[in-house]
Amino acid sequence: MKNTFGSALAVTLFGESHGEEIGVVLDGLAPGIPVDGAAIEKKLLLRRPAGKTGSGRREPDPFRIVSGVFGGKTTGTPLCILIPNRDAKSEEYERTRGLARPGHADYAAYLKYHGFEDYRGAGHASGRLTAPLAAAGAIVEGALKAKGIRIGTHIARLDGICDRSFPEDAEELEGAILSLAEKNFAVLDENAGEAMRRRIEEAAEAGDSVGGVLETAAAGIPGGVGEPWFDGVENALSRALFGIPAVKGIEFGAGFGMADARGSAWNDPFRMRDGKIRTVSNHNGGINGGVTNGMPLLFRLLVKPAPSIPREQKTVDFLKGEDAVLAVGGRHDPAILHRARPAVDAVTAMVIYDLLAVRFGIDYFADV
Numbered sequence: 520m521k522n523t524f525g526s527a528l529a530v531t532l533f534g535e536s537h538g539e540e541i542g543v544v545l546d547g548l549a550p551g552i553p554v555d556g557a558a559i560e561k562k563l564l565l566r567r568p569a570g571k572t573g574s575g576r577r578e579p580d581p582f583r584i585v586s587g588v589f590g591g592k593t594t595g596t597p598l599c600i601l602i603p604n605r606d607a608k609s610e611e612y613e614r615t616r617g618l619a620r621p622g623h624a625d626y627a628a629y630l631k632y633h634g635f636e637d638y639r640g641a642g643h644a645s646g647r648l649t650a651p652l653a654a655a656g657a658i659v660e661g662a663l664k665a666k667g668i669r670i671g672t673h674i675a676r677l678d679g680i681c682d683r684s685f686p687e688d689a690e691e692l693e694g695a696i697l698s699l700a701e702k703n704f705a706v707l708d709e710n711a712g713e714a715m716r717r718r719i720e721e722a723a724e725a726g727d728s729v730g731g732v733l734e735t736a737a738a739g740i741p742g743g744v745g746e747p748w749f750d751g752v753e754n755a756l757s758r759a760l761f762g763i764p765a766v767k768g769i770e771f772g773a774g775f776g777m778a779d780a781r782g783s784a785w786n787d788p789f790r791m792r793d794g795k796i797r798t799v800s801n802h803n804g805g806i807n808g809g810v811t812n813g814m815p816l817l818f819r820l821l822v823k824p825a826p827s828i829p830r831e832q833k834t835v836d837f838l839k840g841e842d843a844v845l846a847v848g849g850r851h852d853p854a855i856l857h858r859a860r861p862a863v864d865a866v867t868a869m870v871i872y873d874l875l876a877v878r879f880g881i882d883y884f885a886d887v
């Protein structure tokens with residue numbers, strides 16, 4: 520499927536950056552899930568560009584839910600959220616039509632859609648489409664919270680500056696996840712966050728952009744969720760999370776850090792803890808054989824630097840078939856990490872919801 524993921528809960532994304540509206544359809548939500556407008560607004564606020572660390576586009580995002588909700592709760596039929604596009608300045612894209620932004624999707628979209636694509640503001644490939652994802656995430660994260668499942672993402676690394684890792688202790692992890700929900704710039708160590716913000720501003724002043732790593736934890740997921748081989752938890756998360764623009768890598772648990780390790784040191788030994796089976800470490804990120812083992816899910820995403828930078832770069836004019844140089848104008852994010860974070864939480868929530876609904880049925884989340 521092209522713009523859809525999920526099976527019991529299917530999520531479809533639509534729209535273009537400078538088109539009339541963008542939106543999302545959630546098909547498969549259980550009936551009776553509370554829909555809290557304030558929680559949706561809060562998620563959109565976390566994604567909104569702010570200050571020197573984001574693009575200058577104003578994105579007030581007055582969302583509308585046009586179906587699937589009655590009396591403040593989901594009906595169980597498709598739920599559609601629409602968000603109008605505002606403050607789109609298309610002139611720059613008209614001026615540079617045919618000039619492929621290095622690292623961006625302009626040329627690939629031209630190859631795929633033969634020139635019929637809406638190229639303004641990257642069209643359908645734009646990070647702008649993470650707004651409806653974030654909005655829908657508020658509803659799904661609420662449903663998971665009611666089942667004791669919490670998700671949090673922080674900027675683990677930005678241009679070489681590192682945040683603290685998630686704590687291993689279950690209670691401390693819960694506290695860390697809760698603290699992130701309130702933060703616009705999601706870090707566990709505020710000093711690291713301050714240095715990261717400064718680095719973004721320095722890069723922007725130098726006409727450049729920076730990338731890094733987002734780390735996500737999801738606590739409270741029961742064991743035994745996920746299918747072996749091709750519909751495992753890693754498979755489902757990877758497929759959906761790679762849909763977020765600028766995500767170029769994923770690793771679960773200790774990930775590539777295990778490359779030079781010995782099994783004796785990196786296996787996760789099992790122990791009884793308060794009558795429950797737990798592992799002492801979590802190098803496998805809560806997943807064994809594609810299936811959850813009751814430990815928190817843990818993964819990291821590589822988010823690349825934003826491709827649109829005002830420095831001159833070599834490119835081609837693919838309409839004229841000639842070499843060119845391009846210094847990208849307009850308003851762009853000098854870093855994507857903090858702006859992608861609400862979408863990462865949202866997509867993670869949707870995937871977990873889907874896996875749980877496959878395992879236990881849609882009514883697992885129903886208010887009955």
Ligand SMILES: Cc1cc2nc3c(=O)[nH]c(=O)nc-3n(C[C@H](O)[C@H](O)[C@H](O)COP(=O)(O)O)c2cc1C
Nearest residue numbers: 623624644645646764765825826827851852858859
């Ligand atoms: C929230 C968000 C904001 C983004 N903002 C920009 C931006 O301002 N300028 C830009 O060139 N790319 C931006 N991107 C990244 C591009 O959309 C992305 O690099 C492009 O579509 C190509 O996809 P790929 O990097 O996954 O190959 C953003 C991505 C996200 C998730």
